[in-house]
Amino acid sequence: MSDIETSTVSEEGYASTSQVGEFELSIDALDEAGPNPNAVLVADYAACFLPAFRVGGQKEGVDDLGKIQIDAEADLDDGDDLSAIRFTMHVEADLSDEEFAAIVERAEGICHVHAALKPELHASIDVHGNAF
CATH class of the missing domain: 3.30.300.20 (K homology (KH) domain)
Structure with missing residues (x-):
């Protein structure tokens, strides 16, 4: 069993949403939908x-x-x-x-x-x- 587990999904483009425990973090390589x-x-x-x-x-x-x-x-x-x-x-x-x-x-x-x-x-x- 891992100490930390996350899940990151990108539906399209360069933006993704990471699930970290109960929290969601939006990250975007282009700085449009979130920080890079x-x-x-x-x-x-x-x-x-x-x-x-x-x-x-x-x-x-x-x-x-x-x-x-x-x-x-x-x-x-x-x-x-x-x-x-x-x-x-x-x-x-x-x-x-x-x-x-x-x-x-x-x-x-x-x-x-x-x-x-x-x-x-x-x-x-x-x-x-x-x-x-």
């Missing part, structure tokens, strides 16, 4: 990294980071493959650069999407505290 697969991967990476950052904060002794926002950017090469990912993180907590760096390092070890990506696609991460 690369955009979904970048958003998924950010959605995984954010809670990993919170857990990393807890492991570093910071239990309340407050509101966190990740603005993600990605570059594509000539073949439309992802070539770089960058996160700019805005964190309500006012911590030092060293404290944020320690939390980022912990989060990189916790985030499953980070672990699944080839190293050259690991996000470059800038964190800005006292952001809200």
Whole structure:
């Protein structure tokens, strides 16, 4: 038995609908009926990294980071493959650069999407505290 099972269907064209448990996700290579697969991967990476950052904060002794926002950017090469990912993180907590760096390092070890990506696609991460 698998740990994760999904079903993806395309009736025509380049759009598809993926069933993930009780949730449906529309993805479209042309960005018409939903985000394209690369955009979904970048958003998924950010959605995984954010809670990993919170857990990393807890492991570093910071239990309340407050509101966190990740603005993600990605570059594509000539073949439309992802070539770089960058996160700019805005964190309500006012911590030092060293404290944020320690939390980022912990989060990189916790985030499953980070672990699944080839190293050259690991996000470059800038964190800005006292952001809200």
